[in-house]
Amino acid sequence: MAKEITSRTEDYSQWYLDIVHKARLADNSPVRGCMVIKPHGFAIWELMRDALDGMFKATGHVNAYFPLFIPKSFLSKEAKHVEGFAQECAVVTHYRLKTVGDTAETRQVVVDPEAKLEEELIVRPTSETIIWNTYRDWIQSYRDLPILLNQWANVVRWEMRTRPFLRTAEFLWQEGHTAHSSANEAMEEARKMLEVYATFAEEYMAMPVIKGVKTENERFAGADETFCIEALMQDGKALQAGTSHFLGQNFAKAFDVTFLNKENQQEYVWATSWGVSTRLVGGLIMTHSDDDGLVLPPKLAPIQVVIVPIPKPGPELEAASEKIAQALRARGIRVKVDNDDQNRPGFKFAEYEMIGVPVRLGLGMRDLEAGQVEVARRDTKTKENVPLEKIDQHVFELLEEIQKNLFERARAYRDAHITRVDHWDAFEQTLEEKGGFISAHWDGTTETEKEIKERTKATIRCIPLDAEEEEGVCILSGKPSRRRVLFARAY
């Protein structure tokens, strides 16, 4: 057994790292906090990206690209924004290196002190500033609005502690940046994109999410309102999976972006921004995977079906395998036929389970003679024999079934881990013993929120959009509250 994975009960975070490495998703890099995304990991991200990109286009957005480097002065224009990001920015100060030393042993590259930049450049932690600096030139009148723009990019946030996909110093994401002529329209946009994210998370990732609003304390630096989708991982910790911000006129004011409205009056432009990142890959792993490796929902599986000839691939088996593959491909299914004769079937079974292939077809002479195929599903680890002539229809339906099953399973777990709590003792106890979301009353003050965080490490993940009005008293302060909010320890 060469590729053992640490069990989830033994050490959840080691299990996560094992999955990342053994499912060949990513490697560590020589640079602290950065990772190499390997082909299999990147293929998952590509599927996510393509699906999201299609959804953005369908809601009227277009893609563009803004620079990696941002003049330092830009960042300081919006007070809260700087405050939020200043702590974690990478800064470019020079533009040239030179070599010193005469011999091969002593020669080294140093920063040329002569080549100091007059104004330092910030490696973007997010692009609001450079984009709004540009929008000033693009926007004159209400006729120029709205601008519905998205960019796919990498950003850098110099984090203290990192974990592959969940929090890396450099990560890939998309950031939508829209400009509107009214507050209402901008707010609608922010909510619309939250819906897009929620739909994507649930329909593609099979990851149930709760849509909500962030408290002032948890809000994006520079936003008037931050909407989010929150998911629950198998260890009972919450994961913020996507955010959508109503930025008000904050960036328009900071960058002096105004437009003439229909009444011929100058007005500041209203803004939104929204993003999801490669963090979603981490969420995907932690939502479905088990102690045998990665489990992927069919819609995001680079290989949806693998066909393994048993025992050794011979001409007859290869022909039969290829024929099945063709039939599946004709239905738009991503299939791999593993004709490699270096590894034994047992090894291959374990390997494909490790990398999360949803369906495996085992095909041996015995099956051929019986006119059947062995169908194994990754999510339940069950096997059945299916007649050859029905295989394509069967697999097509099975993939849908698996997609649905993963979602239902994750939702059942999530729902079972939302606990309504009305007393402080129960709050602490639930957090320690059960984890998950805790639905409780909160007095609405940042002070109380911080106090709770300090005592328990739990934060307010969101105020659910569908939270019902309900009179109650704050779990900590006993002050009146009008609705419950969701607490959890989070990634």
Added chain:
RNA sequence: CGGGGCGUAGCGCAGCCCGGUAGCGCACCUGCUUUGGGAGCAGGGGGUCCCAGGUUCGAAUCCUGGUGCCCCGACCA
């Protein structure tokens, strides 16, 4: 930036206390036999023992100083 742990073959580790020609498992290469759940046998290749000083006839091992990584905290998508 605080507290702890670890740097020895691609990966995981032993050896270090008690100094004496660097080892194990997996992976890799060659050959044969195997192939319905991670194959077996035989042969083989691969190392600045994190770096720099020091002690010593001799250092992976002892001493000093660096440095990198991991875990736990403070910060965060």
